[in-house]
Amino acid sequence: MGCRAGLHCTEGCSKKTLNNHLGYLNAVYNQLNRLNEIEFDNPIRNVEMIRLDERELSWLTIEEIRHLLKTIEEYSQNPHVHLLTRICLATGARWGEAENLQLRHIQEGKLTFVNTKSGKSRSVPVSKELFEEIRKHLKNHGYFSFSLSAFRRALDRTDINFPSGQAAHVLRHTFASHFIMNGGDILSLQKILGQSTIAMTMRYSHLSADHLKDAISKSPMSNLAS
Template sequence: MAIDQLPDGRWKVDVEPIKGKRFRKTFKTKGEAQRFEASCRAKVVENPDWSPRPKDRRTLAELVGLWFDLHGHSLRDGERRRSKLDALAKRLRNPQGAKLDPQTYAQDRRIRLGEGASPKTLNNELGYLRAVYNELRGLGVIDYANPLALVKPLKVQERELSWLTTEQITELLEEIRRGCANPHVEIIALICLATGARWSEAEKLKPTGLRNGVITFSGTKNGKVRSVPITAELEAKIVRHWKQHGQPNSAITSFRRALARTTIRLPKGQAAHALRHTFASHFIQNGGNILTLQKILGHSSLTMTMRYAHLAPDHLQDAVRFGPLATAGH
């Protein structure tokens, strides 16, 4: 029989309109079952290739695995993203991907925020998870909408960018020369201060990246290659260092210890990155162009570089010239 009632009261459809086209589905009411049977028969007559899609019961972890196999493996940070996504799926108890509840996700996010996770970290994870659904839908792996499409990222309080004064730069370099057992710390710090490079970029610099007074950084955060000129003096110092000590190894820990021995106090998480901020801040204060700074730092968006615009001398003078007291006679 095409329609049969089960012991629990539900109605089961088992219909084969044509040989090899068999459809089974269970419904709460007989009317729903009859409509499904009629629809199957009509659809097969109209289009022999038609068949109703079964429910997608793949779990979130399975979707993450598919995303990685089809796309994530090609990303520079693909392995790291997958690790974070697997951990997120586990915390959410690995639901069916199609049934991921935005409220359940938001509740987990609130718990993690209370445990000390930063809003930026949580926003990054939200972006990673959204990307899984968007990429899989674009590839035709899933046919349903992104369940987190309307979830808003957390508002991130912009932190003040810490940078070193000329006196602090001198103090830091003297402490590095005096107290660091790792010989690579000074040369890496000098490259960061001279080019605005990230610590990891300066640390991984190879001899092929130094030519005719220009340092070329590859393998950068955004994947783009960028070049920055340096003085002949620094170029000679880098070459001498490589000949004497070889290529730099991991030196960030030694740098942090040297920084801790100075009188300089920086916000948490801005140790080595403060060197990059220092270059940018001094560049703007000395009259450098904001668009040129964007190219030097390798920012894909000018919005990122505009964080330093308030340090421009003209910008500061405008506060005096155009403020309300300028014409009030005070």
């Protein structure tokens, strides 16, 4: 049985997966200890997590977004995937958060995402046009069905390349990257993305316009030029 079952890996686990398993085992031992089900200390409490290299954050350009949406429109028979893609691009939502939207979550020009990774609900405003389209879609269909596979098939038809394992998550990175490049601030982005720590959001800070300008004006080459 493979590592997705949480037992062992037949083809090798990623470092992140191994860290996840270590975290799960630590939690089990700690809970058993709290419940007095075991009389010994957590035997793996001092085992350190594997150090992970920061993942490359890929995001789509405006032209790539147009290309992706056109490909979905032309080739996908799934009635939800085109709208779900635009929801993620407009709000920075994770794909699963967008799929979980129901009509009661669409109120006053905002989308409220529930059952999030952080466990906290958050609301993000969208344009009037998108808001009305989502509400109409949910009135007609009732809910968004599982559409991630349809998104991946459409993505495979494009010539867009980015690191493996990101797939629909690249839409979230795309929102965040363009938000910062268009002058948005880090604290607002943290709230929109629903990230628990500012450290996670700071990954996008290097894309700010001011940051990029400083790379030119404050480099040693600028002194040579003058």
